[in-house]
Ligand code: ADP
């Protein structure tokens with residue numbers, strides 16, 4: 001819309017990073033001296049600040065609203081020199097913002113490289129020049145990469161993929177290609193299928209986006225892409241890069257120079273003008289869900305983006321999310337299976353050890369059952385490696401006084417502080433509050449305070465006691481805090497310098513440990529009985545993944561074992577695990593979910609409120625619920641009463657949440673869309689409420 005003043009000036013919409021809570025969720029209007037293409041980066045005044053914004057396309061049909069031009073402020077400067085972001089990129093961001101109930105500008109600015117906001121036009125030009133130099137260095141002449149001959153299953157999967165792609169090339173007769181669920185156990189050749197599909201896309205002159213859960217945990221995948229595509233430009237995008245490298249890599253993708261982008265969840269927003277294929281590896285992994293700000297699921301956005309661009313998306317997993325599995329069952333996703341391990345390697349034999357059969361000494365629980373200990377010794381004698389995992393770091397989850405019952409609670413959270421023996425501290429894993437371990441019980445002075453339960457630190461110590469002479473190492477978030485530590489420790493394992501590796505879920509993921517022939521879960525039962533409805537799904541995935549660590553070497557596969565110490569050996573989850581039967585597990589879980597009205601058979605959102613007292617948080621949520629109840633959009637939606645979060649108090653803030661449930665996504669979205677804007681005013685009436693937020697499709701409730 002042009003506005004005539006003394007000179008011609010143009011009204012432009014600019015998405016700026018105005019927080020959702022300001023109520024400014026849509027792009028703002030500014031005046032420009034010249035036409036600016038949507039997707040152009042600009043500097044604009046916002047209140048007293050100068051901020052970076054993105055010129056936004058006019059919403060269809062909404063362009064005509066009359067505005068007094070004299071009320072609009074002018075654009076301060078234009079970041080010329082950077083190719084504008086595409087209309088489809090803006091559309092993806094708009095969709096994400098609306099779906100996850102955040103402001104368009106907040107999402108747009110938070111997914112661009114942070115440095116982009118700090119540069120002026122001249123600095124940007126300098127960067128582009130430097131990048132051109134970097135790009136000009138041609139990939140050296142590289143030899144043709146070795147490509148294995150495809151197995152029958154792999155060839156079939158690729159054939160189907162190409163057929164779907166060919167069909168989608170005729171929009172008049174076919175819709176966009178259906179998302180492909182590539183279902184195959186560890187070692188079944190999924191990565192090779194990604195590589196070939198990527199090759200096909202590159203041959204068509206397109207770009208490829210590969211998403212991985214955590215870049216540190218997938219060095220082998222990265223190495224294989226680098227090896228196969230040495231003649232192509234590959235860049236990575238994740239939060240661990242230096243700001244300068246992140247900007248450089250992002251620009252290389254944006255300008256179409258980078259042909260492959262390998263990244264974590266934030267890379268789903270990478271600007272790629274010729275994007276032709278998206279791969280989501282380990283699509284079930286919880287780290288695809290952002291847990292703050294715009295709480296988006298990169299997996300779901302990848303599916304959206306592929307649909308939007310009419311390109312294929314490959315979702316790979318040995319244990320797909322139940323959402324994806326259900327969609328495949330319904331025929332909405334195309335399921336391609338790789339049912340066998342390459343080279344015919346067997347999956348490790350699963351042994352469920354019934355802890356009830358152990359004689360029980362009073363108050364003493366056995367860490368490692370005698371038969372498991374024998375199995376570990378056998379590996380040791382044969383010079384093979386074992387992996388023992390326990391999903392809890394620290395020495396013990398709590399210290400207690402044997403006299404008066406005092407426990408090491410956190411003063412600021414409703415949680416215990418974990419005992420870390422190495423530096424003799426009590427640490428709160430929620431707020432970080434750390435103190436030295438007291439010499440005596442703070443309540444009664446008793447000197448006999450003892451650890452309760454066990455974490456990886458204690459397990460490491462116990463393993464060393466039980467297996468004298470064994471080289472025991474531990475990998476968890478504590479042991480890998482320093483930069484490069486994880487790599488060093490993994491290298492030691494690969495080099496055979498470790499006999500027994502103790503670790504958390506970190507070691508269960510991704511790594512290709514050739515010499516491990518025994519994997520043991522010492523105490524996994526906890527996940528069977530929590531209120532978290534996704535806990536069994538996560539446990540099953542983790543155990544299958546852990547099992548996949550053993551027997552990668554076909555020769556060793558025959559004697560590879562996965563041990564599970566459990567008090568509930570007959571639990572259906574373990575029975576499915578015993579036969580590596582994900583499909584059976586999924587079927588039974590989905591039946592439970594259907595009965596309980598949980599995803600994927602219902603759609604959920606959580607409204608959360610933080611306040612100084614639980615009463616204040618609750619009152620706000622209750623008032624919000626009362627408001628919703630009067631809305632027509634609430635008729636197809638169920639609002640549950642506010643409840644404290646599972647860790648209710650963190651850093652002296654009380655946290656409550658309210659579950660919102662609907663049978664259809666549309667009904668849920670319609671309610672949120674009309675309801676949430678009202679909550680800004682409501683919060684102002686509830687003085688003690690610090691903040692509120694909504695989580696659409698939450699992982700846990
Ligand atoms: P996944 O991604 O399912 O774990 P990979 O693609 O990593 O499986 O394959 C497992 C192993 O088998 C890898 O070492 C890989 O190089 C090898 N491999 C994959 N496909 C083939 C094939 N068609 N022929 C021979 N080896 C293969």
Ligand code: ZN
Pocket residue numbers: 401402403404405406441442443444445446
């Ligand atoms: Zn005491």
Ligand code: ZN
Pocket residue numbers: 410411412413415428429430431432433650651
């Ligand atoms: Zn705390």
